[in-house]
Amino acid sequence: MKLLSFISIAVFLTGCSNYGQLTFVTKLPKAVKENSGIAYYGNEKAWFVEDHGNDDVLYQIGFNGKILKELRVKNAKNHDWEDLTQDKKGNLYIGDIGNNANERKNLVVYKVPNPEIEPGNKIDAQQIEFYYPEQKEFPPKKDNLIYDAEALFHFNNALYIITKNRSEPFTGKTFIYKIPDTPGKYAAELVGEFTPCETARVCQVTSATISPDGKKLVILGYGFLWIYSDFKGDDFINGRLKTIDLGATTQIESVCFKDDNTLLVSDEERAKTGQNLYSYTLK
Structure with a gap:
């Protein structure tokens, strides 16, 4: 047992490829080696964005790893795009919510129409600006660096951000x-808090998604899934929690539902590992 634990820790620290329980789907193209958000509309293809400092572009990529379409997002700037989500009408939301230093005052979610039916190579974005009313210092002291975010999902005509x-x-x-899912500027409303676990890095939230039937909220960390079900309204954290250790050691950054019981998961390229698309079936 001790030997196995030592090996697991060594694999994690060295960054060796280990997909754990994830099922490999395809290698992603270099254009999205720093992918940070994923959305699925069907037909064995998904939309991706990259994070800080990359192009203001949505990429549609098939499950064969080929780029099928690129859409430049107008009226938008990639300060730190960190997640994607969609609503029942097909609108797509890009979370420019990355805030590593906790000093940003220009947090925004970009709302674009259904990219699947966009005929050209550009797409117009509307801006949903927001701020955290609890944050008083930019940046706060080190023991209060809690205003970064990489997780965004849509539920019942609202957007939810997990820090x-x-x-x-x-x-x-x-x-x-x-926050509302309509253009404007808003004070974000705090609706819950929880502690996934207390081990630095592996317990940091990197993405979130809610099932098409609205019954399961999946929160992603570096190798973990936290799944809430049986919740009432948006009181997610008082639902039933199940924690899954995926056993994966790559830099997992994004998750979305393919259907009510199947997840799509992707990771960034780091130290010659990752930059892949995976699937995972919820038991």
Whole structure:
């Protein structure tokens, strides 16, 4: 047992390829080696974005790893795009919510129409600006670095943002905020908080998604899934929680539902590992 534990830790620290329980689907193209968000509309293809400093572009990629379409997003700037989500009408939301240093005052979610039916190579974005009313310092002290975020999902005509804890010392505490899904500028509403676990990095939230039937909220960390079900309204954290250790050691960054019981998961390229698309079936 001790030997197995040592090997697991060594694999994690060295960054060796280990997909754990994830099923490999395809190698992603270099254009999205820093992919940070994924959305699925059907037909064995998905949309991706990259994070900080990359192009203001949506990429449609088939499950064979080929780029099928690129859409430049107008009226938008990729400060730090960190997640994608969609609503029942087909609108797509791009979360420009990355805030590593906790000092941004220009947080925004971009709303674009259904990219699947966009005929050209550009798409218009509307802006949903927001701020955290609890944040008083930019940046706050190290023990209060709790205003970064990489997770965004849509539920019942609203957008939900789950923060990524960067506090020192690390506490693991994560907050769920709510904003309208219509253009404007809003104070984000704090609707819940929870602590996935207390081990730095592996317990940081990197993406989130809700099932098409609205019954399961999946929150992704570096190798973990936290699944909430049996919740009422948006009181997610008082639902039933199941934690899954995926056993994966790559830099997992994004998750979305393919159907009510199947997840699509992707990771960034790091140290010659990752940059892949995977699937995972919920038991």
